[in-house]
Amino acid sequence: MDREQTCSFDQRVWRLVEQIPRGQLATYGQIAELIGAWGCARQVGWALRRLPLPSAVPWHRVVNARGCIAMTPSREGSDWIQRELLLAEGIPVDGAGRLPLARFRWQPGARCGASACDAGP
């Protein structure tokens, strides 16, 4: 905790997550890749786990590549909070914790007018 340097892995993750626009979702692998830690999706999960609540970081917008909330007993219910926050963001969450990730995927640098706005057929 003494190290409050912006070079910390956690700091980079939190910083990036803060830049996720409301109503959009990002995956751990996506975050890891953006911070230059390709393949370190797990480390991103730890960074969020160490995140103090309440926090100004929209960690609830970060989900796994499967597009579902990681419901693990380790969080003691924080996963449940995530679902509530996502619903508040306007993102429908399935009863199993699955989200339409394909439709809410956050694309850094992408504009609303981009063709990637919707993957609709």
Added chain:
DNA sequence: AGAATGACGCTGA
């Protein structure tokens, strides 16, 4: 020092 863990990702069946 080494071994075990884990809010993940991908491939195969």
Added chain:
DNA sequence: TTCAGCGCCATTC
């Protein structure tokens, strides 16, 4: 489509 196993890499004991 869903379920299971293996691999990646930093943190923790």
